[in-house]
Amino acid sequence: MEAIRCEKLFKTYGSGANAVHAVKGVDLVVNTGELLLIVGPSGSGKTTLISVIAGILPYEEGVCNVFGKEYRAMDEEEKTRFRKTNIGFVFQSFNLIPMLTATENVAVPLLLNGIESVEAETRAKTLLTELDLSDKLQTSPKELSGGQQQRLAIARGYIHEPRLIVCDEPTAYLDHKTGDMVMEILKKKVLNKDRAIIVVTHDPRIFSYADRILEMEDGQLVEKEKRVPLPQSS
Amino acid sequence: MFRYALKMLINDRAKYVGIVTGLSFASFIIVQQASIFVGLMLRTIGFIYDTPQPDVWVMDDKVQFIDDTKPMSDTRLYRVRGIDGVAWAVPLYKGILKARLNSGNYQNCNLIGVDSATLIGAPPIMLEGDIISLRDPDAIIVDTVGANDKLSLDFPVRSQPLVNGDVIEINDKRAKVVGICKAARTFQSQPTVYTTYNRALNYAPNERKLLSFILVKAKEGISPKDLARSITNMTGLKAFDREDFRWLTISYYLKYTGIPINFGISVLLGFIIGTAIAGQTFYNFTLDNLRYFATFRAMGAPMTMLRKMILLQSFWVGGIGWGIGTGAASIFGFVSKNSELSFVLTWWLFLASMTAVGLISALSSFLSLKKIEKMDASIVFKS
Numbered sequence: 126m127e128a129i130r131c132e133k134l135f136k137t138y139g140s141g142a143n144a145v146h147a148v149k150g151v152d153l154v155v156n157t158g159e160l161l162l163i164v165g166p167s168g169s170g171k172t173t174l175i176s177v178i179a180g181i182l183p184y185e186e187g188v189c190n191v192f193g194k195e196y197r198a199m200d201e202e203e204k205t206r207f208r209k210t211n212i213g214f215v216f217q218s219f220n221l222i223p224m225l226t227a228t229e230n231v232a233v234p235l236l237l238n239g240i241e242s243v244e245a246e247t248r249a250k251t252l253l254t255e256l257d258l259s260d261k262l263q264t265s266p267k268e269l270s271g272g273q274q275q276r277l278a279i280a281r282g283y284i285h286e287p288r289l290i291v292c293d294e295p296t297a298y299l300d301h302k303t304g305d306m307v308m309e310i311l312k313k314k315v316l317n318k319d320r321a322i323i324v325v326t327h328d329p330r331i332f333s334y335a336d337r338i339l340e341m342e343d344g345q346l347v348e349k350e351k352r353v354p355l356p357q358s359s
Numbered sequence: 360m361f362r363y364a365l366k367m368l369i370n371d372r373a374k375y376v377g378i379v380t381g382l383s384f385a386s387f388i389i390v391q392q393a394s395i396f397v398g399l400m401l402r403t404i405g406f407i408y409d410t411p412q413p414d415v416w417v418m419d420d421k422v423q424f425i426d427d428t429k430p431m432s433d434t435r436l437y438r439v440r441g442i443d444g445v446a447w448a449v450p451l452y453k454g455i456l457k458a459r460l461n462s463g464n465y466q467n468c469n470l471i472g473v474d475s476a477t478l479i480g481a482p483p484i485m486l487e488g489d490i491i492s493l494r495d496p497d498a499i500i501v502d503t504v505g506a507n508d509k510l511s512l513d514f515p516v517r518s519q520p521l522v523n524g525d526v527i528e529i530n531d532k533r534a535k536v537v538g539i540c541k542a543a544r545t546f547q548s549q550p551t552v553y554t555t556y557n558r559a560l561n562y563a564p565n566e567r568k569l570l571s572f573i574l575v576k577a578k579e580g581i582s583p584k585d586l587a588r589s590i591t592n593m594t595g596l597k598a599f600d601r602e603d604f605r606w607l608t609i610s611y612y613l614k615y616t617g618i619p620i621n622f623g624i625s626v627l628l629g630f631i632i633g634t635a636i637a638g639q640t641f642y643n644f645t646l647d648n649l650r651y652f653a654t655f656r657a658m659g660a661p662m663t664m665l666r667k668m669i670l671l672q673s674f675w676v677g678g679i680g681w682g683i684g685t686g687a688a689s690i691f692g693f694v695s696k697n698s699e700l701s702f703v704l705t706w707w708l709f710l711a712s713m714t715a716v717g718l719i720s721a722l723s724s725f726l727s728l729k730k731i732e733k734m735d736a737s738i739v740f741k742s
Contacts, residue, residue: 172737172740173737175740176737176740179657181657181736181737181739181740182737201662202661202662205656205659205660205661205662206659206661207659208657208658208659209658209659209660210659212659214654214657214658214739216654216739216740217740218741220650220651220654220739222363222367222651222654223370224366224367224368224369224370224371225363225366225367225370229363229366233360233363233655233658234658234659236360236363237360237655237658237659237660238659242362293740
């Protein structure tokens, strides 16, 4: 099933002589059950592209259709409601709230979707237990390691069963082993036939987890041959 | 989500304490200064409270407030007694006279001369002695604060309070203490001394006119306001019911003294400093948490929910700060209740301070709300 269809997508920051064309006529189709990696140098427009696909940034031209919904036909609040049920996020710097416990952080998307707090926190605890964080349920994220924080962020990203998960550099702050563990979770636990995952990354160590890799250069997408790095000796 | 909003606020200890401290300080200053102001204003009309029997106070038409006595001739009393609707009318002397103590000290006293026959105008609460004793030769009743303080025999040491049987001189004439009463403190903090009207005239310096006030009771069914109007119409004297006389006095102090401005400035400073501290700290709190609010927004939190979260946080600290501030001010008032300090905390001061702190909270949240509304949700992707 087609999850995302972008056609001739343009996104520009600023105007006139100061205009920066971050996304220039991108065409992209992503299907459910697919883990897509978007790679490319800093400033190539990767983050802008996923911001547009996630409905966070508006775009000037073209089409961005996610699960049959065209963002330009929606106002801000409609887009917010759409994100609430359909999109999960995993951020590079986690964006976990340090004043809340691990359980509460993971429960947030459920609460936003109208689930009662007791039920939401019970489900959050169950999911965290599945991700081997059962001893950290009441711990503040700031007391967790990078890998634990990223697992927490992933749990928050898919606890509400979104159909699209957008990950921005999910392994940037992690060592190789932890990065592998995070990608294993994304690939084996999170990805399913009804869900698509887009991962923006610089990290060549995780290319092997991708079903497809696209390279972004100067605001445009180029199909990249999937390269699988040699396995590391243990 | 609102519980989480509060946890975000409370668990950021340093900022939480900073905001609550700012609001507590503002609340304390507002309540404390306003209570002292109200206390001072009530002192100006304390004597009216202590003299509850008359419905109407009659005075010279140039009188501006209760301590601004302009003597009338005694014949005015008879004219007032002749007016329809007057049940009774009695004279009252009120003036400042010098008292000389055994120690040789002199003190200015507020001398009240009450009607010799009925003793109307006498102090309402006697702590020692009996009001009837005012009919004894040279008898005076002294208020307890004065007896223990300025009229104490060894003032300013204050170890020998004036007691029943002690003799002092008022305007070089003998005066014997026959009772100690409880009376409202006066605005100038002078001791209050009660005696009979005739004796007061004896103590007072020789003047042609000595009648300060005429205290009037309205006949049953007659409105004091209507009676006051008809007394004014028929005699040319000023006449007020109790409420109007209180306001006449308070209005004078509000209008012609710097008291309201001075206290108003203190209250305003409390408000401004509170707003500055709480506003800035709360705004910083929002700025520090902007990424998290943007994360909520990205995850699908509607803007109305974010607004409510900000307002909840702001009014939560407002409520806590108000509680601490007014609580501290109340304790301050309780501790200082037996001191010279005038402090009256009324229910409407609670309400007014709550409104002021609510306004501070609203102003504090205003900038934060603006920031949230203008935030770029894509900052969630910035590292």
